[in-house]
Amino acid sequence: MKKCGVCIGVLVLMAMFGFSASLSYAEVPKDILVVGMQAGDVVSLDPAKAYEFASSGAVKQIYDNLVDFKVGDYTEPIPELAESWEIGEDGKTWTFHIRQGVKFASGNPVNADAVVFSLQRVVKLEDTPSWVLTQWGITPDSITKIDDYTVQVVLDQKYAPGMFLSCLAYTVGSIVDPAVVMEHEQDGDMGKAWMSDHSAGSGPFILEQWNRNESIILKANENYWKGTPPFKRVIIRDINEPTNQMILLEKGDLDIAWDLLPDQIKKLRDNPDIGIYETSTLYTRYIGMNVGYEPLSKSEVRKAIRYAIDYDSIVDDIFQGAAIKTQTFIPKGMFGYNPAMPYNLDLEKAKKLLADAGYPDGFEVDLTCYPEPPAPDIAVKIQSDLAKIGIKVNVVQMVSAQLYEKYRAQQLQLVLAQWGADYWDPDANAKPFAHSTTAGPEAPIKQLAWRNKYANVETSKLVDQAAQELDKDKRAELYEQITNMILEDGPFAILLFPLKQYGVRSTVKNFIAPPSFSDYDFFTLSKE
Structure with missing residues (x-):
């Protein structure tokens, strides 16, 4: 029997992770999450460069920011690596207090040096998404360390807090491990070439492998400060055709189909093994x-x-x-x-x-x-x-x-x-x-x-x-x-x-429909 390219790719991944080739993909253990989405737009998984749909979402799983949004509520930023902050009387001087005890996947500490390095790196590299920070008048000199767990950022004028914090929650606000990044610097690129398909974050997952136009494979970060990730691995399958996503979801080869169209959603609504989730977009x-x-x-x-x-x-x-x-x-x-x-x-x-x-x-x-x-x-x-x-x-x-x-x-x-x-x-x-x-x-x-x-x-x-x-x-x-x-x-x-509509296997728990991949965190899920 002739096998489709997607199925062959699945068998290859199973072999990589030690599963018997005689197993159907639907029998992959519950500690692996498989997501089908259109991921062909990925250019780089470096948070200083990632600006596309799928790349921003993958970065979200690997890195932490100073602030974040709770999944499903995007009206008010919440603390993440910064446990608190205040604005100076001038309205433009921001002081962030970094959460102590957090480690990168490498075991290195997340501290003020890492925050200063990460934000300065975005500004210095001047890649496509850097404007998200530089629009506030931020320069390398306006980001300074006050002490080991305190960072000051000075903007060019006062802005509404929600505006600036929303940008810090975006991909370019990811905090990277300076030691790991600079260990792989080439010709003054601040690790940019290496970071394209490697990671140096403190998030729940680590980039294990990026197979261009095939898959992004993430593995659990055992040092994650919020606790043990719910999955040993997350496999993001690059499946461009929504119909193929629907078919694989029905078979159980996908846990989540990310890019379904209304016609496919209608066909799936009566399937007791699949839940339909939807939310407004931006x-x-x-x-x-x-x-x-x-x-x-x-x-x-x-x-x-x-x-x-x-x-x-x-x-x-x-x-x-x-x-x-x-x-x-x-x-x-x-x-x-x-x-x-x-x-x-x-x-x-x-x-x-x-x-x-x-x-x-x-x-x-x-x-x-x-x-x-x-x-x-x-x-x-x-x-x-x-x-x-x-x-x-x-x-x-x-x-x-x-x-x-x-x-x-x-x-x-x-x-x-x-x-x-x-x-x-x-x-x-x-x-x-x-x-x-x-x-x-x-x-x-x-x-x-x-x-x-x-x-x-x-x-x-x-x-x-x-x-x-x-x-x-x-x-x-x-x-x-x-x-x-x-x-x-x-x-x-x-x-x-x-x-935005999603098809999700009933074995996946706690799914809340996000407006986009860059707003989601697989750490919040579990699987029966």
């Missing part, structure tokens, strides 16, 4: 409206478009229920979320708004989208919806690279796009959606509002104010004000946030 689908295109310059026209869209049909029919209808730009589950949804399908109101704006007979406009599903289906639905109020929509499909090049150059009229926050703070969405003091080339923040030639001095000031507000309640009020203003006047029709 990625919003929206329509951008370029106010430089004359009809879209009028607020009444933009409102008419929002009232003409059948949001429920997009969620129920195109996404098959695997999405949350949302009309504001901060995702549900993040601090600052605004549940306001004033726009429901109302064609008469939409027609009146068009007439009030001087377009009683509608107008013609191009809607650009990329060809990957479900974008074309959404675009055709928008085309149909707007036709009912007299707006003729020409759907233009364009590969993503070309689409975003034109979008960033303000050259699209209507665009169907998506946006994902880089970290768990509302500022990550407020700046792109609501900060633009000018639509011209001198605009300080050239993100989504700017791409649609939308300038709003008032919301821009409020975004800056919210970024520096230290009082959490006052900050929440500012984001409610900002999101309401963009909801009323902005250049967007926000459609939804897709759900």
